[in-house]
Amino acid sequence: MSETKMIYGLYDDDGTLTTAAKKFVANGLKIKDVYSPFPIHGIEKVIGIKWTQISIAAFIYCIIGCTLATVGMRYFMVVDWPMNIGGKPNFSYIQNLPSFVPITFEFSVLCAAHGMVITYFIRNWTLPFVKARNPHPSTTDDHFCMEINPVQNKASEDEIKAMLKDSGAVEIFEK
């Protein structure tokens, strides 16, 4: 967690939060993040969060999986111990390519899926035994929380708190 103190506004409704966020952004306030128990539709556009690049990571993991499967199977089935399966002896990888396609496909998917999950965990630092970083425990239950960095904004802390209060936040705290 960063050293700066953050100001948090806790809301009991995602609609109230979205309306408030739109108003804040229109008034030039920069919202750092929003914590929510479920995805709030369109909130990332309102507060200006960049689109995730996990799909590019997934593509790279997929290519790694595809390569590993090809190299591995060629070694196991052609170089190290050529096997005769269903009357098709494996003396050449390229001539038996169709029989290797399903496993290459499955292994690519496996690598992409696991790679994505692990990347996601590391990026968000939500690994097992790691202390949760969400500002308020009820953001995993029935509340929605807005995070504002007072240093990045021209408005003073008191002004920000007043704005949060006006917009219908049920609780305002610092951390």
Place this chain on the structure above:
Amino acid sequence: MDQFEFTTSHKKFTFGLMGVGLLALMYAVYCIMGTEGAEHHVASARLWSNLLICGFFFIGIAVAALFFLALQHAAEAGWATMFKRVFEATSSYLYVGSAIMVVVMYSGGHDLYHWMHADAVEHDALLKHKEPYLTPWFFWVRTFIYLGVWCFFMHLFRKLSLQEDEIGGTEIHFRNQKYAAIFLVFFGYSSSTASWDWIMSIDAHWFSTLFGWYVFSGIWISSLVFMTLLIIWLKGKGYLPKVNENHIHDMGKWIFGVSCLWTYLWFSQFMLIWYANIPEEIVYFKARFDDYKILYFGMIIVNFVFPFFGLMDKSNKRNMGWVSTIGVIIFITHWLDVYMMVTPGVMKDHWHFGGIEIGIFLGFLGLFLYIALNTLSKSPLVVKNHPFLDECIHLEQN
């Protein structure tokens, strides 16, 4: 602009395409008249196989559009409500398409289907064994049932859709859902059996249990591409102002997904036959590999690689110019896929690819476009009282 105008220049264009088709048809007939013996047989087989290819390709697009419409009804999906009329217009070719299919298969059956020759069946143990199913009268009964039921549901959905514009409410919506469920069950069976009857029976000695799905995924992707291109074209003309890149994104996802389904099914069918290596099954691929190598493999690679890598990225699916480029390419290669289903069985190694093939394809395309655009101009372009219209207008993608 909520009323599509079928202008004279559009009509001229579609009539021009039909004219090209007619010229190709006349040339093909001239080739048949001017030849004797074996050459005469080849020329006549070439004409009928081309008519079957295009007849099936375009009726497939129409019935898959009806299937896709029914899918939205049955699932109560709201994302496509605004361009539901495009789906209806695409399926409206069914009446004319059915008539063409009946005429082509009736007049060309002798050239197309080996099993329609009674004397050939007499001396063929395999065909004799299949006779209870592959016999002309039963073939025609099945064909008329498929075409009749498809046309009936096309008429029904269109009628209900126009009624909904008038009276609104949710009653028609739920009726649509019920009828769509019935149609989907019928379509599930009939799409498979129709492809066995009309296409797979060309290679009467060969069969594949996956063939129905393979053909179904092919007509589905062709239909999706056609409808996407039509939507983008209408959008470019200034119609459908509220359709934006979010809707095209969804259509792009369908094209991407169904292209993968098509490749998956093609490969599943191929790999099992390749692995088992049984002579009676392998003949199908041997005919295609030996005589049509470049066309066949080229078609498969384009059909997989272009949509897979071209439409994988989010921003590509939202780029209408890019989606239509990929769409036009795979529309042609999926026609080539149908060409590859029919021609090797009918023409063996005496195939030609030239003016007749391209001309007849363009002719059918002109006819199809004429009917689709004509239907489109008969009703408001956007449905008025559909319960999910508002949901579709506010569709957003992440």
